[in-house]
Amino acid sequence: MTLLLSVLSGVSAVLAFALAAIANQTGSITPLSASEVAMYRPYTYFAATGYCGPSYTRSWSCGVNCEGNPDFQPVDAGGDGEVVQYWFLGYSPSLERVIVAHEGTQIQDIVSIASDVSIIQRPLDPALFPGIPSSVRVHCGFADEQAKTATLILAAVNTTLAKYGTSTVTVVGHSLGGAIALLDAVYLQLHLPPSVKITAVTYGLPRVGNQGFADYVDAKFAGSLAEGE
Template sequence: MVTSTSIFPLLGALSVASTLWTTTTAFPAGQSRSLFSEVNGTHIRAASTSSGSTSSSSSSYALTSSSDPVPLSADLRQLITTKTTKFNGAAYCSSPFKGQWRCGPLCDAVPDFQLTAWGGDGGVHQRYFVGWNPSSKEIIATRQGADFTHFATIPYALDFTYARLHPDIAQAFSRIPSLNTSTPSNSSTQNILTGALAALASIFSPSKGNTSTADLIAHARVNAGFQSAWSQSYPALRTAVEAQLAAHPDARGIFVSGHSLGAALSVLDGVALRGAVKGKVIPVQVSVTGQPRVGNAVFAGLVDALGRDGSQKFAYHRVSHHHDPFVHLFPTVVGYEHSMNEIWLPDTNSSSTSNAFFCSGRENQRCAASVPTNSYSLLDHAGPYLGTIIAPLSCTDS
């Protein structure tokens, strides 16, 4: 049997190796590491021109952000401490997958939560639960992290290869308006996408003056293992969420969360649910911890654009803890990239009152990306996240 103890060193080694590969690989002059890289505000990587130089504008261009992080807002801190960490932690307990909300302090922290659906076996079908949170009038959809006692989980977690977007994910992104690279705009969504559109226009269709959202979707890629794991259980999760929407027409939002592998699947859940929900556009919020990179830079940019388009009512953030190596998987050298909105916890023993920072842009060099590979700690993957350990040891199921 493959255990979490035996697989963690392998994952740690892969994380270190991928980061070393990223930092030591040279790129030919004029060749970009990714097609789609927006960072702080108007700081986006310029599209390469045919001569290999970069286009100029009043904005500065960069692949990564080096802006100073700012203290986390009280609202986000409360959300993470009272919802994200508690649901993510409870997903490692056994009682929710027996139809019971009795897992000790994690469940007690959300006493009125009504568990309505659960599924998965931890192997081929990754575990999840869905329910109704009366106090916030939200539908909750939470994913468990990887259970490496199931051999079937290993290919999901260790697959470096890419896959095209699943139709349900592509559908959500198709709602983003097509953008014309030759037409300046003050729209925040336009600012996010312009660099990618120009890059795609010059690389894939040089004669075109614009590139549609469909072109972006066609060149977006996600981790094949993550999407394979997600596709096994998403239909059932979606059905459970839709049942709660029907039961609670007064619902104010859908809250999607997960940790580790579960965080990666939750990103896909959130995007797909945004495209699946019919009728009124109910807010979808994705709040994850210990998330590895999910897709290439085009995918990361589409997630950012979905969040910046106010009409879509989509929000996303990810929490990185101290020296957790998992947030550095998979390698940027082959195009993987995080979306924006990192929240970094720089303290090893992070408590509810510890430092917490919001990091602008992508791959912010003053946040988790500042951690040297030789100081990665596997123990940091479980937290504590503002006082909560997200692991089975926090469970006291009754």
């Protein structure tokens, strides 16, 4: 599947997810308006751009996916697409927030596949996630991937918040990238001032942790997470 098709599929996925959520809450399905679907489109392009290497995201030249958010101001990017998943971050003037995006699973990349299948659960690293009880457990592979870039991303987020004077950070990602993004959201909330709002938009999010982790996320991020298949 091309990145463009992935983007289009992602927009449809958000619509399907939102409809399912409405159905669960009301017992009936109410179609979303075009404006409601359009609200998630920028994040879908950001998630697709997560599959582009740093040389493209730093110059914001990743073709149609970068063109989907033409005003984005890249600040930093990294990863090699093999040992470390690609990532980028910067500021979106139109969304008035910092965006952090992570690459998802690449079927030709044995390291990212190994991270997906490393499903043994363990407590979060207290050096990165201080104060979270040991009963909160996550899959080792996802935790290992998030830890590789956590401090780099925190430093770049602080730089971007100061530079652009915003107080909102949204992390995005697809598949493995979605898992890293969710862990990033938890991590950033612990290390940024309470005045900074952290949200996440993920696509094809796998199960990241145990029920304790799910309960923690629900308690800390009520209304701040959106996920599509």
